[in-house]
Amino acid sequence: SAVISQKPSRDICQRGTSLTIQCQVDSQVTMMFWYRQQPGQSLTLIATANQGSEATYESGFVIDKFPISRPNLTFSTLTVSNMSPEDSSIYLCSVAPSGGAADTQYFGPGTRLTVL
Amino acid sequence: AQSVAQPEDQVNVAEGNPLTVKCTYSVSGNPYLFWYVQYPNRGLQFLLKYITGDNLVKGSYGFEAEFNKSQTSFHLKKPSALVSDSALYFCAVRDMRGGAGNNRKLIWGLGTSLAVNP
Numbered sequence: 001s002a003v004i005s006q007k008p009s010r011d012i013c014q015r016g017t018s019l020t021i022q023c024q025v026d027s028q029v030t031m032m033f034w035y036r037q038q039p040g041q042s043l044t045l046i047a048t049a050n051q052g053s054e055a056t057y058e059s060g061f062v063i064d065k066f067p068i069s070r071p072n073l074t075f076s077t078l079t080v081s082n083m084s085p086e087d088s089s090i091y092l093c094s095v096a097p098s099g100g101a102a103d104t105q106y107f108g109p110g111t112r113l114t115v116l
Numbered sequence: 117a118q119s120v121a122q123p124e125d126q127v128n129v130a131e132g133n134p135l136t137v138k139c140t141y142s143v144s145g146n147p148y149l150f151w152y153v154q155y156p157n158r159g160l161q162f163l164l165k166y167i168t169g170d171n172l173v174k175g176s177y178g179f180e181a182e183f184n185k186s187q188t189s190f191h192l193k194k195p196s197a198l199v200s201d202s203a204l205y206f207c208a209v210r211d212m213r214g215g216a217g218n219n220r221k222l223i224w225g226l227g228t229s230l231a232v233n234p
Contacts, residue, residue, distance in 0.1 A: 001162070101212075
């Protein structure tokens with residue numbers, strides 16, 4: 001398995017500002033993902049963070065709103081730009097160590113974002 | 117269309133009784149199936165997965181799941197529930213579009229809230 005940390009664990013932000021969330025893994029992993037989850041609800045995949053190339057975004061999510069970096073095999077950031085109250089959610093980082101189809105995804109503890 | 121269904125929003129069970137959390141799926145080809153648990157204010161924790169082989173899969177915290185190909189189901193079970201098992205449970209299936217080696221995304225169920233009463 002992989003141990004994943006996220007910073008910050010929670011934040012309260014003002015409308016129109018941006019927040020960058022960091023995801024750090026204790027070992028090199030092939031695949032990294034960013035999800036959004038409303039409390040008590042299911043997960044929505046935002047994008048797959050690709051090392052050395054642009055992230056792959058899911059339908060409904062765009063790079064201008066959610067820019068992602070992945071400079072190496074253990075670290076990624078997700079920025080929530082020009083925030084509005086609708087962006088209030090839990091943001092989860094996930095990794096698949098080997099990247100194979102049978103691989104297990106492991107999750108970080110999440111970042112709880114509140115936008116006022 | 118590829119999908120996962122968890123037909124019960126909530127399951128209530130008395131402590132010590134067996135529990136079942138249901139999951140059905142629809143995918144092309146052989147499914148790769150996963151169960152995760154989320155305790156309050158925590159991230160998701162992996163419980164178990166079915167890839168191939170024995171239809172009964174054993175996982176963490178005494179949980180097991182039975183893969184049933186004819187019923188396209190992968191129900192999560194535990195012989196004796198604990199109050200500490202109260203949590204949100206998610207079933208997921210690997211998105212197999214594009215072939216087994218090309219797509220790493222998981223398709224998630226909506227989750228089932230399990231409440232174990234003392």
